[in-house]
Amino acid sequence: MIHQFPIRVYYEDTDLAGIVYYANYLKFIERARSEWVREMGIDQVQMKAEGLVFAVRRVEADYLIPAKFDDELLVETAMEEGSGVRLVVRQDVKRGPDLLFSAIVTIICMNETGSVMRLPAAIRRPMH
Numbered sequence: 001m002i003h004q005f006p007i008r009v010y011y012e013d014t015d016l017a018g019i020v021y022y023a024n025y026l027k028f029i030e031r032a033r034s035e036w037v038r039e040m041g042i043d044q045v046q047m048k049a050e051g052l053v054f055a056v057r058r059v060e061a062d063y064l065i066p067a068k069f070d071d072e073l074l075v076e077t078a079m080e081e082g083s084g085v086r087l088v089v090r091q092d093v094k095r096g097p098d099l100l101f102s103a104i105v106t107i108i109c110m111n112e113t114g115s116v117m118r119l120p121a122a123i124r125r126p127m128h
Contacts (some may be wrong), residue, residue, distance in 0.1 A: 005032035019066035034073035058106040
């Protein structure tokens with residue numbers, strides 16, 4: 001299953017060269033992951049109240065083609081692999097058929113002391 005999340009590039013997203021500032025792609029994919037998790041029925045506010053939060057453990061990113069002001073982009077999120085405590089997702093940012101940015105993101109779940117915990121069942125279920 002591929003989750004799709006539309007993004008429009010605003011002036012604030014660009015740098016002096018008029019292209020999307022590299023760190024903003026990480027913001028774009030974070031927003032898309034948040035919506036993906038929400039659509040799975042996971043309430044992150046409730047998780048936090050129970051002492052659990054998601055954390056990014058690793059990001060491997062490739063910047064392929066620059067996005068520019070007013071571009072309409074689509075962030076696609078798909079599960080690559082996972083275990084009870086770790087989830088790896090691929091996130092691609094596209095403009096039409098063109099792949100602009102691609103990342104492999106490893107996500108974990110932690111408790112208040114920073115210890116790694118099992119991922120919520122709603123995320124583990126699609127892995128089986």
